[in-house]
Amino acid sequence: MVDHTPRVALGDAGDHVLAVDIGGTNLRLGLVRRDLAVDGFEIVGSQDMLQVADPLHALGRLVGEYLARHTPGRGPLAVAMGFPGTVDRARRTVLSTSNIESLQNVPIADYLESVLGVPAVIDRDVNNVLRYDLWDLDVPTAGIVVGCYVGTGLGNGISIEGRILVGRHGVAGELGHLPGLGLTGRCGCGNIGCIETVASGRYFGEMAAAYFPDTPMHHVLSEHVDHPKVREFIRHIATAIASEVNILDPEAVILGGGVVAAPGFPIEALEAEVRQLARKPLPANDIRFLHSTGGQLAGVIGAGISAWDALALQDPPHLFDTTAGSIR
Numbered sequence: 001m002v003d004h005t006p007r008v009a010l011g012d013a014g015d016h017v018l019a020v021d022i023g024g025t026n027l028r029l030g031l032v033r034r035d036l037a038v039d040g041f042e043i044v045g046s047q048d049m050l051q052v053a054d055p056l057h058a059l060g061r062l063v064g065e066y067l068a069r070h071t072p073g074r075g076p077l078a079v080a081m082g083f084p085g086t087v088d089r090a091r092r093t094v095l096s097t098s099n100i101e102s103l104q105n106v107p108i109a110d111y112l113e114s115v116l117g118v119p120a121v122i123d124r125d126v127n128n129v130l131r132y133d134l135w136d137l138d139v140p141t142a143g144i145v146v147g148c149y150v151g152t153g154l155g156n157g158i159s160i161e162g163r164i165l166v167g168r169h170g171v172a173g174e175l176g177h178l179p180g181l182g183l184t185g186r187c188g189c190g191n192i193g194c195i196e197t198v199a200s201g202r203y204f205g206e207m208a209a210a211y212f213p214d215t216p217m218h219h220v221l222s223e224h225v226d227h228p229k230v231r232e233f234i235r236h237i238a239t240a241i242a243s244e245v246n247i248l249d250p251e252a253v254i255l256g257g258g259v260v261a262a263p264g265f266p267i268e269a270l271e272a273e274v275r276q277l278a279r280k281p282l283p284a285n286d287i288r289f290l291h292s293t294g295g296q297l298a299g300v301i302g303a304g305i306s307a308w309d310a311l312a313l314q315d316p317p318h319l320f321d322t323t324a325g326s327i328r
Helices: 046-050 055-070 109-118 125-136 203-213 217-225 228-248 267-277 296-313
Strands: 016-022 028-031 038-045 079-083 085-087 096-099 120-124 145-148 153-160 163-165 250-255 290-291
Touching: 016 046, 016 055, 016 125, 016 250, 016 296, 028 046, 028 055, 028 079, 028 296, 038 046, 038 055, 038 296, 046 055, 055 267, 079 109, 079 125, 079 145, 109 120, 120 125, 120 290, 120 296, 125 145, 125 228, 125 250, 125 296, 153 217, 153 228, 203 228, 228 250, 228 267, 228 296, 250 267
Parallel strands: 016 079, 079 120, 145 250, 250 290
Antiparallel strands: 016 028, 028 038, 085 096, 145 153, 153 163
């Protein structure tokens, strides 16, 4: 198992970090202890909370009220947040989010440190989920491991030798924004034809409403799995994943996200489609698929791992490189 236990003793100032996982639909908060147990887990709607003129103020108020409820008189050692979009290379500013319009070029880390008085680290939400999965699934960190997460969007994280790929601008791993030949839908990023426009939870909701209006959303996959539109939806997801497999030839492909975890999702059909689309004979004949099991807690625990790792690297106290553990 990947050892994410903090490497230094940090005292008992609460003995927890505040971890926040902000998805395109829901926002999750928890206090993550050193052993990665979570206390005070809560879920709120991210659209209602953050689609405001001043998202920093709204986020600060949310965090302040949460800490007042759960840790009166003692704050966290650090705070870590994951966002459903792009984060700058220094891991200080949210550059853009496709599904939350208010979060564009927002200096989140600086703001959190000024409000809470503790170190803050931010990242893409899928990178935190991948951190969790690497720990939870006991995945060897040698080589390349990719996480593909179908939620509101099509998320992707890439680990190379146990370190999260960041990229020149901090936006590596944007699998959902591969251009799709013949696609005409406008993506939340502003482009026309990103594969996420036909391979995401947002699209699935639109498809279900248009083609299966009399079927409850949570029954669509189980009742209509063989319908051509559902099969097409699965193939679009597989196309994106197979493209990454062909480029990176990873040690393992982790599949997860709210759509993949939904009742009736044809996971075996998705894996078969990826194998069919991948290069023959290899890697197609030897793709190792793993399934994320963290559910609602995965992004929170992953953010907690990020915070604990950052704290363990402090030298001197409260000064750390937020890109530590990342490929630049």
